[in-house]
Amino acid sequence: MMGSMFGGHLIRRRTSKAVTVLGVAISFVCSLLILLEVISGAEFNGPVYTWATIGNLKLEIGFLVDKLTAMMMVVVTFISLLVHIYSMGYMENDDNVSRFFSYISLFTFSMLSLVMSNNFLQLFFGWEAVGLVSYLLIGFWLEKPTAVSAGLKAFLVNRVGDFGFIIGIGLVFAFAGSLNYQDVFTIREQLAMMTLPGTGWLVITAICLFLFVGAMGKSAQFPFHVWLPDSMEGPTPISALIHAATMVTAGIFMVARLSPLYELSETALSVMVVVGAISALFLGLVAMVQTDIKRIIAYSTLSQLGYMVVALGVSAYSVAVFHLMTHAFFKALLFLAAGSVILGMHHDQDIRNMGGLRKYMPLTWITALIGSLALTGVPFFSGFYSKETIIGAVRASSVTGSTVALVAVIAGLFVTGFYTFRLFFYVFHGKERFQRQQLVNLKTAEKEKIPQGNIIGLLPGEKPQESSWIIRLPLILLAIPSVIAGYFMIEPMVFGNFFEDVIFVDNEKHAGMQALALHFDNALSMTLHEIMTPTFWLAIAGIAMAWYFYMGNPVVPIRLRRRFRFLHRLLVEQYYLDKLYERVFVNGTLWLGNVLWKKIDETLIDDWIISRFFVKGTKKLGRVVFKVVDVVMIDGVLVNGGSKMVGWIASIVRHFQSGYLYHYVFAMIIGLLCLLFWFVPISLR
Numbered sequence: 001m002m003g004s005m006f007g008g009h010l011i012r013r014r015t016s017k018a019v020t021v022l023g024v025a026i027s028f029v030c031s032l033l034i035l036l037e038v039i040s041g042a043e044f045n046g047p048v049y050t051w052a053t054i055g056n057l058k059l060e061i062g063f064l065v066d067k068l069t070a071m072m073m074v075v076v077t078f079i080s081l082l083v084h085i086y087s088m089g090y091m092e093n094d095d096n097v098s099r100f101f102s103y104i105s106l107f108t109f110s111m112l113s114l115v116m117s118n119n120f121l122q123l124f125f126g127w128e129a130v131g132l133v134s135y136l137l138i139g140f141w142l143e144k145p146t147a148v149s150a151g152l153k154a155f156l157v158n159r160v161g162d163f164g165f166i167i168g169i170g171l172v173f174a175f176a177g178s179l180n181y182q183d184v185f186t187i188r189e190q191l192a193m194m195t196l197p198g199t200g201w202l203v204i205t206a207i208c209l210f211l212f213v214g215a216m217g218k219s220a221q222f223p224f225h226v227w228l229p230d231s232m233e234g235p236t237p238i239s240a241l242i243h244a245a246t247m248v249t250a251g252i253f254m255v256a257r258l259s260p261l262y263e264l265s266e267t268a269l270s271v272m273v274v275v276g277a278i279s280a281l282f283l284g285l286v287a288m289v290q291t292d293i294k295r296i297i298a299y300s301t302l303s304q305l306g307y308m309v310v311a312l313g314v315s316a317y318s319v320a321v322f323h324l325m326t327h328a329f330f331k332a333l334l335f336l337a338a339g340s341v342i343l344g345m346h347h348d349q350d351i352r353n354m355g356g357l358r359k360y361m362p363l364t365w366i367t368a369l370i371g372s373l374a375l376t377g378v379p380f381f382s383g384f385y386s387k388e389t390i391i392g393a394v395r396a397s398s399v400t401g402s403t404v405a406l407v408a409v410i411a412g413l414f415v416t417g418f419y420t421f422r423l424f425f426y427v428f429h430g431k432e433r434f435q436r437q438q439l440v441n442l443k444t445a446e447k448e449k450i451p452q453g454n455i456i457g458l459l460p461g462e463k464p465q466e467s468s469w470i471i472r473l474p475l476i477l478l479a480i481p482s483v484i485a486g487y488f489m490i491e492p493m494v495f496g497n498f499f500e501d502v503i504f505v506d507n508e509k510h511a512g513m514q515a516l517a518l519h520f521d522n523a524l525s526m527t528l529h530e531i532m533t534p535t536f537w538l539a540i541a542g543i544a545m546a547w548y549f550y551m552g553n554p555v556v557p558i559r560l561r562r563r564f565r566f567l568h569r570l571l572v573e574q575y576y577l578d579k580l581y582e583r584v585f586v587n588g589t590l591w592l593g594n595v596l597w598k599k600i601d602e603t604l605i606d607d608w609i610i611s612r613f614f615v616k617g618t619k620k621l622g623r624v625v626f627k628v629v630d631v632v633m634i635d636g637v638l639v640n641g642g643s644k645m646v647g648w649i650a651s652i653v654r655h656f657q658s659g660y661l662y663h664y665v666f667a668m669i670i671g672l673l674c675l676l677f678w679f680v681p682i683s684l685r
Contacts, residue, residue: 057173278306
């Protein structure tokens with residue numbers, strides 16, 4: 001409707017696709033050119049215009065373009081461009097394709113605005129814009145109630161995190177007197193000495209923790225992660241864009257950008273280590289029992305974000321950003337491959353109805369295999385280098401909680417290998433299980449008289465088919481960096497000077513990365529060394545167990561599920577957090593509302609204000625009005641008073657109407673004398 005109001009109905013589907021894809025393509029080319037310029041030594045940090053001036057405070061819109069910004073710009077625009085191209089095929093038959101492309105373009109703009117900001121104000125604008133557009137995209141299919149609910153859930157959970165985020169920004173302005181990054185970084189040492197009035201809390205710790213609360217919401221960290229799996233209700237290209245290059249990576253980028261502040265707060269670093277460790281392990285465990293192909297990958301994202309947060313907590317900011325980059329490539333690849341499978345299965349997302357798709361979808365199979373190997377951390381694939389470096393940084397760290405985090409991230413290797421290849425074997429190998437679903441769909445269509453074209457899943461006689469070239473092309477282009485990006489970029493980004501003067505680490509307090517750099521020669525030697533370590537074989541063990549459970553002996557997981565029914569149920573229900581939030585916050589809010597309604601509406605308003613004030617007050621006022629107006633003024637003055645006055649006048653006048661002649665003569669004489677005494681003095685004047 002809104003699109004029609006602004007002339008959106010005049011733009012054809014092809015035009016909307018062409019304009020948005022061309023725009024993102026130009027942005028990608030410009031980002032590449034900027035990256036090359038920045039590598040050569042160019043940098044920009046300054047305002048573009050002043051938005052508002054309040055006293056000595058200037059609220060400015062400005063840009064900071066350095067190596068961190070340029071790298072993020074390339075990743076965001078590259079992933080976004082491929083998602084735009086992919087969407088041209090995936091959303092071909094959707095009636096609202098123009099609205100869809102306008103949303104994802106706005107999503108890209110919002111993320112670019114966020115990463116290019118040079119002050120907290122513009123960071124907040126980009127932060128909120130990303131959250132708003134994600135709400136619109138997750139709930140894109142308005143006719144789907146679950147999608148609308150998921151969009152609302154994402155919006156509300158992020159508002160909780162953003163409340164902490166804006167408090168953090170407010171503390172920055174209150175104690176630093178500026179919202180510009182560079183101004184705040186300049187007085188960071190003074191901030192480290194300040195305490196909040198009335199408390200013994202350090203200002204720098206409060207700032208970092210409140211800002212991290214915002215990162216926990218945006219990057220879906222425990223316990224604010226509940227919105228991300230439900231976001232799978234949106235179109236698959238959106239899942240790839242949200243999980244790979246936008247929104248969920250915003251929190252990681254923000255902490256890396258503010259590394260000069262976080263290095264001053266040991267408490268904030270410890271909190272990040274613990275939160276990241278919980279997310280990395282326990283949210284990865286949930287992926288082991290999921291049956292929806294997109295939800296499995298979504299929980300994988302939660303786990304990998306936990307790895308990034310752990311890296312931030314041990315002051316390995318460059319490693320967190322490095323894993324952000326490699327993860328963007330292979331996670332986008334996995335989501336788009338999942339979308340190709342969903343199209344081939346006629347929008348059926350249940351992996352229990354799949355199997356044996358390798359022979360029907362060979363290109364999707366090979367690209368999904370590459371993405372799975374990269375996610376698991378197999379040597380020579382991009383995820384191997386970033387994950388192994390994170391483990392090395394945690395092992396070398398002395399931050400409180402790093403020992404627990406080390407156990408979590410190492411155990412997470414096994415868990416990641418298991419759930420990743422459980423998905424891969426379930427979908428592409430083994431026996432074909434979609435025949436059973438075909439019969440169910442046919443009976444459902446006949447019983448409920450539903451057109452066969454509206455049934456989800458394959459019908460009898462149908463076979464999965466490989467997707468069109470416009471969907472396969474992004475898969476190929478994403479598979480390339482998923483293989484080579486880690487090998488070629490680990491040295492300059494992690495152990496080189498790529499982030500020099502951009503990311504700050506106090507090597508005296510946090511010497512882990514410095515110690516790690518002493519043992520690094522090159523990517524090849526690192527690969528050969530890590531192959532001999534237990535961590536690599538732990539990941540391989542996860543793959544092997546997934547093969548044994550779902551290819552070699554499928555009876556084993558069934559028996560384990562029956563034996564450990566409670567544990568399985570706990571993971572299926574996602575630790576009952578959704579139900580806990582529903583009962584505590586949703587039902588609690590409803591209960592409080594009912595209580596307030598009864599107390600305020602019934603007791604205060606109905607009983608006191610309306611009954612006592614208005615009703616009784618009106619009665620008293622009526623009595624006063626009745627006595628004063630009706631009795632005194634109307635009855636006493638107007639009605640009875642008039643009659644009494646007439647009687648009083650009559651009682652006087654009647655004395656002059658006696659009927660006697662001498663009375664009348666006497667009155668005439670008196671009247672004549674009065675006239676004489678009235679006029680004679682006048683005439684003498």
